[in-house]
Amino acid sequence: MQRVKAIYPGSFDPPTNGHLDLIERGSKIFDELVVAVLGNPEKDPLFSVPDRRKMLESLTAEFDNVSVDTFDGLTVEYASRVGAHALLRGIRAISDYEYELQMALMNRKLQPRLETVFMMPAERYSYVSSRLVREVAQLGGSIDCLVPPLVAQKLREKIDVAHKFAADEAARSNKSTAERKTRSRKRKS
Ligand code: PNS
Secondary structure (H helix, E strand, C coil): CCCCEEEEEECCCCCCHHHHHHHHHHHHHCCEEEEEEECCCCCCCCCCHHHHHHHHHHHCCCCCCEEEEEECCCHHHHHHHHCCCEEEEECCCHHHHHHHHHHHHHHHHHCCCCEEEEECCCHHHCCCCHHHHHHHHHCCCCCCCCCCHHHHHHHHHHHHHHHHHHHHHHHHHHHHHHHHHHHHHHHHC
16 A cells, blocks of 8 residues: 655744644655645744754654654645645644635645645644744743743743843943943033
8 A cells, every 4th residue: 555645844943742742643645744844935934944953853752653844845745746645734723714715725736746734733733823822932921831841941041141232232332322321421521
């Protein structure tokens, strides 16, 4: 019987517990599953593509039939390049359905032999998205139950660096304003 290879494409910025739940489910029904990180130049990502790839590699190390790759361009062309038969996507709620259906039908038009397979993550992750995780983390909320500990740690590091940079910038700007005022006072006296 033919072995079924699937790709699971996405941005994964960052990978969430919902993504991992889907990877685990996918690994049980496909012989081979490639988690494919899109290097999307249109978005302003929080994590670089190599960082996302590294995180996913450690998070999926326990699954023998799961690998991680990166790609650019059309998903269907990437799927053909790696010889995939199926494309895995998660649907959390009805609100996902319209966009996912549109994508699945467009992908089918582009590559009729590639089958899109939808799976649902566990209900407890039905509200979890990378965008909300980024927003909550950046505003100081707890994201511990939403992402694996490795991702939570990386998010904290990223956000600490961003806060330090903003604080340094503010200090530099305050210093130069104070210096300008001193110079102006000296010129007037
Ligand atoms: O995790 P995301 O951001 O919802 O993933 C969306 C993704 C990467 C699956 C989609 O944007 C995609 O396939 N992009 C690659 C370009 C492409 O093939 N576009 C046509 C899609 S119908």
